Amino acid sequence: MASKNEHAVQPIRMVIADVDGTLVTQEKALTKRAAEAVWRLHQAGIQFSVTSGRPPRGMAMLIDPLKLTQPLAAFNGGVLIQPDLKTVVDQKFLPAGVPEKVMEAIGHHGLDVWVYTDTEWFVRDPNAAHVAREQWTVKFPPTVVKTFAGLLGRVAQIVGVSDDLDRVAKCEKDVQQAGGTHISAARSQPYYLDVTHSQANKGEVVLSISRLLNIPAAEIATVGDMPNDVLMFNKSGVSIAMGNASPEVQASATYVTSTNEQEGFANAIDKFVLNARSANV
Numbered sequence: 001m002a003s004k005n006e007h008a009v010q011p012i013r014m015v016i017a018d019v020d021g022t023l024v025t026q027e028k029a030l031t032k033r034a035a036e037a038v039w040r041l042h043q044a045g046i047q048f049s050v051t052s053g054r055p056p057r058g059m060a061m062l063i064d065p066l067k068l069t070q071p072l073a074a075f076n077g078g079v080l081i082q083p084d085l086k087t088v089v090d091q092k093f094l095p096a097g098v099p100e101k102v103m104e105a106i107g108h109h110g111l112d113v114w115v116y117t118d119t120e121w122f123v124r125d126p127n128a129a130h131v132a133r134e135q136w137t138v139k140f141p142p143t144v145v146k147t148f149a150g151l152l153g154r155v156a157q158i159v160g161v162s163d164d165l166d167r168v169a170k171c172e173k174d175v176q177q178a179g180g181t182h183i184s185a186a187r188s189q190p191y192y193l194d195v196t197h198s199q200a201n202k203g204e205v206v207l208s209i210s211r212l213l214n215i216p217a218a219e220i221a222t223v224g225d226m227p228n229d230v231l232m233f234n235k236s237g238v239s240i241a242m243g244n245a246s247p248e249v250q251a252s253a254t255y256v257t258s259t260n261e262q263e264g265f266a267n268a269i270d271k272f273v274l275n276a277r278s279a280n281v
Contacts, residue, residue: 010218010237012273015041016073016206018224019052019059020137020189022242023265028137030065037269038066044274047213049073051205051232053157053188055116056081058138071212076188076228078156078200079118080208090208091118091156092197098182099152102195105178109171111160111193115148118156122148130161130191156200160193168193186228194228203231221273223257223265225249238276240268 017023024030041048048066051073052059059072063083071080071089080089094102103113112129115122121142123131135141145151160175162168172193175185184201188194202224210217218237222229225242230252233239241253242264250256257268 010216012046012221012238012276013215013219014047014049014209014213015221015223015269015273016049016051016209016232016236017222017265018202018226018229019050019054019062021225021244021260022223022229023050023062023260025260030062031263031266033263033266035065037266040274041269042067046273047215049209051077051202053159053192053194053228054138055079055121055156056085056118057140060085061139071209073202073205073209075116075157076184076186076194076196076200076202077205077208078196080205080212088118089212092200093118093153094155094158094195094197095182096153098179099148099155099158101178102158102175102183102185103148105175106158106160106171106193106195109160109162109167109174110164111162111168111171113148114142114159114161115151115155116157116159117151117154120151122151124148128161129163156196158195160195161191163191165190186226186231188226188228201231202228203235206232206235223268225260238272240272242268 038048049070053076056074068083073080079091106113122145123142126144160171183195184198185195206217217235220236221238222232222236223240225245233252239253240255240257241250243259255272258264
């Protein structure tokens with residue numbers, strides 16, 4: 001485990017964690033140690049929340065085990081919602097005309113397209129790559145449609161999907177150009193390109209939750225594993241990259257923990273948040 005900043009100046013009052021590749025294992029399981037680490041945060045008076053490219057319903061299975069009380073940031077911040085999954089704190093939809101441009105750019109690279117509104121998940125081919133896996137992960141099925149026409153008024157997120165990882169990387173750059181200042185586009189997995197409103201990204205999640213809870217961003221720690229998590233690393237006082245993150249993502253963080261298969265989240269909480277706090281007392 002490594003760090004590039006041995007001493008956090010501010011005490012940590014909140015932790016925001018990514019979900020897939022961070023809080024859960026590769027099999028999408030929340031381990032006993034991860035749940036216990038969050039319980040210890042609660043005991044220490046440190047707030048905890050999660051942010052993910054998942055839709056709100058896709059995080060439902062975390063709410064009771066982790067006793068979540070603060071808003072969750074779904075769609076990388078496109079929707080901030082209370083743990084009752086009914087009370088929307090904030091939502092940012094893609095501006096009119098933008099979904100069409102984004103889907104055209106994604107289609108140009110031959111990626112499959114998924115569309116998420118605030119409440120629904122639409123796909124054109126239920127047998128396409130990762131649909132079944134995603135359904136198992138988020139615990140609800142997509143609505144299969146022949147066309148996305150008429151469904152683009154409340155788009156929270158568009159996802160480009162392919163197992164050709166180089167193609168996804170190239171598509172990311174083209175979509176960023178096509179959407180310009182209207183969108184935020186970043187890979188949440190090597191095979192997923194998430195496209196949301198320009199202010200719906202994980203950096204904005206840190207700032208939004210900071211404002212909502214009146215906790216300075218410098219007193220927030222973030223934990224993640226993917227390029228889209230670097231945006232929240234840049235806004236928080238302390239950042240922790242998973243051991244399964246790329247070298248580039250690890251280089252962007254204050255600390256590096258073990259992988260999500262080696263209890264990296266729990267280890268990070270114990271070593272870099274709770275131990276750091278006791279050392280500062």
